[in-house]
Amino acid sequence: MSCECPPGTIGDGYSPCLAPVLPEGCQSDEECPNNQACINGECRDPCNCGIGALCEVVNHRPICRCPPGYEGNPNIRCEQSGCRTDTDCPLDKACHQRQCVNPCILQNPCAINAECYPENHRAQCRCPPGYEGNPQVECRPVGCQSDYECPIDKACVNRQCVNPCLYQNPCAPNAICFVTNHRPQCRCPPGLLGSGYEYCRQPPPEARPECTKDADCGTGLACINERCQNPCQVLNPCHPTAICQVIDILPVKTMSCECPPGTIGDGYSPCLAPVLPEGCRSDEECPSNQACINGECRDPCNCGIGALCEVVNHRPICRCPPGYEGNPNIRCEQSGCRSDVDCPLDKTCHQRQCVNPCILQNPCSINAECYPENHRAQCRCPPGYEGNPLVECRPAGCQGDHECQLDKACINRQCVNPCLYQNPCAPNAVCFVTNHRPQCRCPPGLTGDPRQYCQRPIPPPEPECRRDADCGTGLACINERCQNPCQLLNPCHPTAICRVIDILPVKAMSCECPPGTIGDGYTPCLAPVLPEGCQSDEECPSNQACINGECRDPCNCGIGAVCEVVNHRPICRCPPGYEGNPNIRCEESGCKSDADCPFDKACHQRQCVNPCILQKPPSTV
Template sequence: MITCAHQMLIVMLTNTFQAVDVLQKDPMEIQVSIVKIYHHRFMTNQNVDTDGDCPSQRACINETCVNPCHVLDPCDPSADCKVVDSLPVRTMICICIEGYIMGENDVCQIIPLDITPQCRSDSECGVEKACINRMCKDPCDCGSNAECDVINHRSVCTCQVGFQGNPDIGCFPVGCAINNDCEDDKACYEGVCANPCLVGNPCASNAECYAEQHQAKCRCPSGLKGDGYTQCLVIGCRANSNCPPDRACINNQCKDPCLENPCAPTSECLALNNQAMCRCPPGTYGNPQVRCDPVPEVECYRDEDCPGQHACLNEVCVNPCEKLEPCDDTAICKVIDTLPLRTMLCVCPDGTVIKENGKCDVLPPIKPICAAHEECPSDEACVNGFCKDPCQCGTNADCDIVDHHAVCTCKPGFEGDPEIVCHEIGCYGNDDCATTHACINANCTPVCGPDNEPCGKEAICQGINHQPQCLCPPGLRGNPNTQCIAIGCASNDNCPDNLACVNERCEDPCGLNPCIDPARCNVENHIALCPCPPGFNGTLDKGCERIIIGCRADSECPPELACINGKCTDLCSLNPCGINAKCRTVDTLPLRMAACECLPGYQGDASEICYPVKACPIDKGYITNEEGECECPIEKGFYVDENGNCKLCPVEKGFVMTAEGTCICDPSKGFVITRTGECDCPLPLSRAEDGSCVLVEVTPLPPICTVNDDCPQDRMCENQNCVRPCGYDPLF
């Protein structure tokens, strides 16, 4: 299966390219076509291909070469769908079979019998008419800003003076401001649309240069291999299986098998499946390896009876451009396989534009305007002789220009690689964040804070699957959550390769700062090395001295250096980044780029300042507010208890929040805290129906006795109680 990149596909549901209103047509005039244009645009990457990468009758949809009629099904079941091999995109045509016409809702309807046919062939119509569905009609169906001439009943489309493009689809004014103002195979140079291959051919000597998406691209011709930009080599072989389908293995070389002339002089030779296949041309018959004779009978009646690029003229299939010669000698005539009639286009060659009387005139010369960055404005850079915007940052990234070079930083509220893409810090779950971050209070927060928090001393924190993982680095051991200590050693062999045995401990030899700036210390096989950065040579004292290099472009400098004021300079030495941010140089060409990123555990604007990400103890009930601050939301009824936990004040149990943010028993109701930690009324108060504490009066009990006769015989009445007259009774 052939694959291809995403692109825009234009679907034309018609047998012409011009829209026709069915409801406004005369009912006696046969309606033949309706146009509908659908744009199927998919997300694109930066290196895209076109329908031209697919075989005939195929289009690039969802990275696969397929028949668009089968996949998109644009036509009504009553109509036939045909694919026209137009470029840069394929065209689909809905055609009614003979005897039917396109009616309302794009449905093919049988031609009413009460309409008398006007013709059966073009010769029965006037010189400016054509026989279409048995009716003499104007064959002109050119695009916008195009003129139509009728020659021998066929339309000839030409762009109007001052316009250029495909006259069959649409012409646009000559001149441009940006590349998108030009056709796909043109680019905008000083207000002129021109083939980029003519301005600057980047291809190898034996490669083909083709224009696509306003850029010059290279490819190796059939029979050669390579990237097209540096070289194209002849494909050697040992068998046909080593060659492309249109080549055969001859004398250990992939060659066109038709070069051996296996066919008759009057026949055609096609290279298919590594073999030479002979066939008689259209309009002839016979044994193609012996002789092909003309077909004596009528060759065609309509254009659709002829092969591609041919039309039926006088019952013979011919190339109408060669037969009718409708274009000026300076223009190129092309045949478009439209139906029911072929269409001829008069197109100017690359580097020319149409003028009066259909003649093509040469475009004004394009001259470079710069040779070095300093010759351009401060916000532009010299690229291929022209001053252009150097910014090529990723999505959601800001671009600042320093000394004609781009410095990319993520926009506020975003983080990531500013050279490729910056992601929004907000999130719904961990899956919305990088594996080194976790979704906390709808924000992607690094799980590892500054200084490798929350790991122990000398430990390394790594964000894995949205969780902090603490590890002891090589040469250390212990509990990484508390502290890692050095492993004892007797020699370097007892230590990892990036550590050395110093005083019986495995330590980093670069920790002794053996190098002199700008040398960078690296450890290899237990030894500290001091390699110099690009653009410097090493000295005997482990220092570096700058190599004096003159330059005019970044490509003349070593990696990680850019050409600034004629010298190869490290962009990061210009300090383009903010506080707590790191700078790295991206080796892009033709311009180097600086990227600023916040240090691990920091967030913010890398071009200004990055702030530490505070670790918020969410396990104790704290949250991060919209300003990114860690807090216990007192305004929502939470308080901090004596153990430092953020808890909800239980108002339903009689507690109340004070203005200072403490949770106490409601004093307005008279509650006090009990030994069990609950709110209740103090004695002798009790809770009333409204929940407040009140003093309840106790009704005194009626007296037991008033006189002795009220008591039993062995008791007497004293203080309204019946007591023993003999004094204290321990059992009473």
């Protein structure tokens, strides 16, 4: 025989069976004081903030925040605010008045048109793309100095190699502009007649001759067989190596023969290259380990500091030697770290390599864990163990139920709620613990054997939620509805951002200052204190501008230009008698040599004029 107490009572069956003494409990937060929450049927303090944080309970909700002078995630840890040295900041920030700020804001050593950038906690300078020079003195636009630095179909205009037809087109509106030897030339499209410089027009009707005399034809054309034709093409008297040019004189146009640039001769006999000192014209004339540079076979190597250079088929190949790294065209440096500060905090520098310090030396006991921290090997006991990790870590926990509280049982050496491991109750019954053993009861409003079933006679309408776990991300159960606690209970200052922390059993809120401001989120969020300076041009005198936080002269005009500052803006212009792009260079107006003029003009007293005016033309053919 066996003796058992009836369902709903407790006892051994040999002594009286009694109704269980149940602790008074709660079903929802509204049954608890405003500074407590209903957790596992009990009204308890819901605070579970991080180390060093302050907790305030508002309407059953814990609000975690860091105390004044501290910062961090209040749900994890609050630490004293601000940096102490540059090493506490990212590499692109410097420590100033316990704040990590851009060092370019504190002190900008760069020229006006140079770029300031942070590197290794310091302000560095560099010229922007398209500029060159010393960025701490002056950065000037990269470009050409003369036409000879450009391809033959380009000219140097404003330090740029461009199509001169786009800048100084001498052609008639319907003519075609093309470039020869850096100079714009003109021709009429197929089917049109004319000089190209003055006009291009349809040929006259065949009934009338196109011309009867040279004066009827345009520039560069003569009347031959009653047609306007280029006499150089029809009657070319020049040697094939020379260039024939039409001389537009009347009544009869004539021709002249000239040798091309770079050759010499009278144009009627062969044009020959001038006798030059021996040298090279192309790489193929040099040994394979040299290149033709400025007419000489030379070593083309121009690698960075510490780099190795190998010339293959006249071309230099730069590389860093073994054990070195970097850009071989700039600098090669020995690979690896030099000290622990060159490595992440979880690594140490060993033989110029960043490695886990636990691999080099593990000071921990056999069942302890070694972990890297601040470049050093540290020890700790793993979860479920306790003791000195340098000596011994033993399993933590209990040996029997008598070592646990009455509402806990010893399971797997842990004092835990036995209802979580061996719950004998029906799915909708309440499990509670008495004298280390799980017991069952039906919730209020339900009846039945709590070990088999609990049922509601007439199911009332279910609320949207009963606890925070019933709600989705960013929502909490408030007045049995899933709502955003930041919108209802916002504890933050208006300048801060309220965020919902999805922790259970009770969700919390945290206050954070927006990026670019500092504060604890409960008091006003303020901009960081920076060195005195300007924020906009309006804070400076009218002849200065706010550049990198300082009132400075904004003038950065080209060579020879005049600068005037009006309402904080620089205005560059060339002085009288000079011309050019005032942002690059102003030069004295006019030509310097014949090369600056079209082929039908010569440079005289800095003006391009018809050479026939200066000197009597040759006799006609």
